[in-house]
Amino acid sequence: xxxxxxxxxxxxxxxxxxxxxxxxxVIAMIAESKMKYVVGPMETxxxxxxxxxxxxxxxxxxxxxxxxxxxxxxxxxxDYRAGGVTMDEKMAKYKK
Amino acid sequence: xxxxxxxxxxxxxxxxxxxxxxxxxVIAMIAESKMKYVVGPMETxxxxxxxxxxxxxxxxxxxxxxxxxxxxxxxxxxDYRAGGVTMDEKMAKYKK
Amino acid sequence: xxxxxxxxxxxxxxxxxxxxxxxxxVIAMIAESKMKYVVGPMETxxxxxxxxxxxxxxxxxxxxxxxxxxxxxxxxxxDYRAGGVTMDEKMAKYKK
Amino acid sequence: xxxxxxxxxxxxxxxxxxxxxxxxxVIAMIAESKMKYVVGPMETxxxxxxxxxxxxxxxxxxxxxxxxxxxxxxxxxxDYRAGGVTMDEKMAKYKK
Numbered sequence: 204x205x206x207x208x209x210x211x212x213x214x215x216x217x218x219x220x221x222x223x224x225x226x227x228x229v230i231a232m233i234a235e236s237k238m239k240y241v242v243g244p245m246e247t248x249x250x251x252x253x254x255x256x257x258x259x260x261x262x263x264x265x266x267x268x269x270x271x272x273x274x275x276x277x278x279x280x281x282d283y284r285a286g287g288v289t290m291d292e293k294m295a296k297y298k299k
Numbered sequence: 300x301x302x303x304x305x306x307x308x309x310x311x312x313x314x315x316x317x318x319x320x321x322x323x324x325v326i327a328m329i330a331e332s333k334m335k336y337v338v339g340p341m342e343t344x345x346x347x348x349x350x351x352x353x354x355x356x357x358x359x360x361x362x363x364x365x366x367x368x369x370x371x372x373x374x375x376x377x378d379y380r381a382g383g384v385t386m387d388e389k390m391a392k393y394k395k
Numbered sequence: 396x397x398x399x400x401x402x403x404x405x406x407x408x409x410x411x412x413x414x415x416x417x418x419x420x421v422i423a424m425i426a427e428s429k430m431k432y433v434v435g436p437m438e439t440x441x442x443x444x445x446x447x448x449x450x451x452x453x454x455x456x457x458x459x460x461x462x463x464x465x466x467x468x469x470x471x472x473x474d475y476r477a478g479g480v481t482m483d484e485k486m487a488k489y490k491k
Numbered sequence: 492x493x494x495x496x497x498x499x500x501x502x503x504x505x506x507x508x509x510x511x512x513x514x515x516x517v518i519a520m521i522a523e524s525k526m527k528y529v530v531g532p533m534e535t536x537x538x539x540x541x542x543x544x545x546x547x548x549x550x551x552x553x554x555x556x557x558x559x560x561x562x563x564x565x566x567x568x569x570d571y572r573a574g575g576v577t578m579d580e581k582m583a584k585y586k587k
Contacts, residue, residue, distance in 0.1 A: 207360075208533060210531075212568065218409070222408060223581070241532060243529065243582075244529060245498040246531070246568075257356070261350070261353060264349060275377075275379050277375075277379070278375070280373065280375070280533050281356075281372070281375070282532075283363075283364070283370065283371050283373070293511070294530065294531075297518070304436055310504070314506055315504045315561065323488075338486065339402075339438070340402070340433060340440045340482040341400060341472050342402070342435070342437065342472075344435060389436050449549060459571075460571070468569070469567075469569040469571070470568055472564065472566055473552065474564055477556040480562070
């Protein structure tokens, strides 16, 4: 299974002051997954096999529900290439 | 597992005249899945359990690769509520 | 300026029971704009010149703030073709 | 007008080897705009007033058409708060 990139933006439907703590918990869960990831201002992008990436997305939904966001809207982007795609091939030239 | 909504926009990275035939194949695959779905101008939205919806997303990536789109960008939105969410609760008042 | 398609998903960061009333107000504003539009379960898609479509997006942000959503996350998709693109060329075959 | 965040993912509908050169040109245009921005693996996020951000989005569409992408799909996210929102308030704790 090729390596691909998946971005996840989690938008919990909660009063505003509760948004960042919930997002932080999701990012902590991603960090624990041991996948390569980059936190951005609007989404966190991960690199790995699609099955593993999709598992993280599923876990994120359940986690939000568990910690108080009865409803959550997520925006996910997948960059899939049969031969694999890496974050580095896209980012290397823009790293400072 | 609660019923939720998932929207899928598939953007195959191919010469323009090949885009619609590939998207049509993905929509045909969704239709065969027997899930409830609505085709829109920018995405197809499905309703079902998250596991089943995610399987369709995975299949879509592989299908595109199989039919000639070596690379595909996808945009997915999930509307998840612990108690379930339906397309009808959002759309009923706007149906003509 | 070519005709293009723009989809708008508005996610007001408010307690859940306030979400639909705010989204309804945004859709009402779109309806008043006299542009061609289609309401979907996850986004509303409009057709028109890019300048007009972008004005609607800007108005939507301000409107949400005015009616009580101090913060709003929006997801916008643009389908732009130099020669113009219509919702009908994508949807006609899927209309029942 | 409050400062907000806008992310732009540009997906030119062209043969794959032409994608990165076109995306690079869009990022160069963003850099020239003198707005604060962060390049990510799936999108570039900018910070500024909504009018200025929307102008960049419009320019990006025209630029892609000018340099050979007759058709382009874009995914845009806006994070808008009546009192302003910064990338730093979201990113500071994740910077290494």
